[in-house]
Amino acid sequence: MSINRKQIVSAMSRIEVSGNADGLIPGFNVFVNMIPAKFWNSFAERLTRKVPPDMLEAAEFMLVNAAHECGYHTGYGIITSEEWKAVVEPMIEKVPEDVLYGAFAVFTAWGWAKSEIVELVPGERMVVRAYDYYESDVVTYGASTKPSAYLIRGVAAAFMDLAYGGKYDPTGKTGLRTHQCVQTKGIECGDEYGEFVVTRATT
C-alpha cells in the first residue's frame, strides 16, 4: 500500500480553517463549523437516553443518517480539494482503495477519530477500528450498554458509498446509502477500541 498515513496526518492536521468577514467558513464545497465536541455528544446522548425505548432505533438512525449525508457530501469535497491533491493524491496508486485509506487518514487528522481500515474487501466489506474518538467521551466511568459512535458509523458508510456506490450525486438520490455500518465494539462500552463493519445496504 502506498498511502503514508503518518505523513497525511501530519500535513492535514496543520490545515487552518477560519471564519471569513461574515463569520462563516466556506470550504470543501460546504460551510464548516468548529464547535466543542461536547455539544454534539450532549445532544446525541441526551436524545438517545430520553426517547422512549421503542423510539431509540429511530433516533439512532437519524443521528447516523446525519453523519452519513455529511460524510458523503463533505467527503467528496475533501477528496476533490486542493489540499487532497497536494498531500494525498501523489500517493494514490490503486483507485478507489487507496482513496479510502487516504480518507481515513484525513478523518484522523481532522480530529473525528483516530482510525484506520483493518480489513477491506473491495466493493463488499470494510472494517474500521478507532483507537480514540470524541464520541466515546460520553462515558467517563464504567461501560455503557449503548454503542454511541454515530458519526463514525455514518461517515464509514459514506466513504464506502463514495468508493463503490457509483458516481458522486450531489442530490444524494443515488450513491448515498448504498452501504450501511454497524458498530461492533466501542471504547464507551469498555472495549479497547471502537470497531465498525461496513457492508452493502440490504434495503
Add this chain to the structure above:
Amino acid sequence: MTQYKRTELVLDKAFDAQSCRHEIAGNPVVLHCHHYTALYTQLALDCSMLDAKALLAECSEDTWEDFLSAYYRTHGISSIPERIALAEQTYAAAGLGRMRVTCAGPESGEVTLDHSHVDAGWFKKWGQHSTPVNFIGAGFIAGLFAAVFGRPVRTYVATETQGIVCGASCSRFTVIVR
C-alpha cells in the same frame, strides 16, 4: 487624551499527536459541515416524542456558557462590553456567523445575526423554511447571557423572532430571564 481598547479574542489551538484530537482553549473541538448541522436541526424539528428543539438549544447553551465563562476567568475579563465583544468573536471564530448583541441587561436583551451558518446551510441544502430554525444559535445566546452576567444556565431563554432562513435580511432574537 481618550484611549480605546478593543478586546481581541485569543484562542490557543493545539493538536495532540497521540490522541489526534484538536483543542481550542483546552476544549476538544471538531469540524462539521452544514449538512450535519441542518440534519441535527431537522431531527430536532421532527422529534415529536420530546421537545428536541429545546434539547438542542440547551446543549448549545451548556456548551457555550461553559466555554465563555472559562475564557473570561482565564483571561480576567470582567467588563460587560468586553465579555460581549469576545462572545461575538467566538461565534464568528466557530464559523457560526456574524452576531451583534444590540442590547443586553441582566433581565433581557436583543441579538441580531447578519450572517448565520445554520440558516445558510439549511438554505443551501433545502431552500427557505417557513419558521426560524436556529435553535443552536438561540442556545448560544442564552449561554452568552448567562456567562456575561455570571448567572447559571437556564437563567435565560432566547427566542428567534425572525430568521434569515425564512427570507429575512437578518435573524433576530429576544432574550428574557425565565
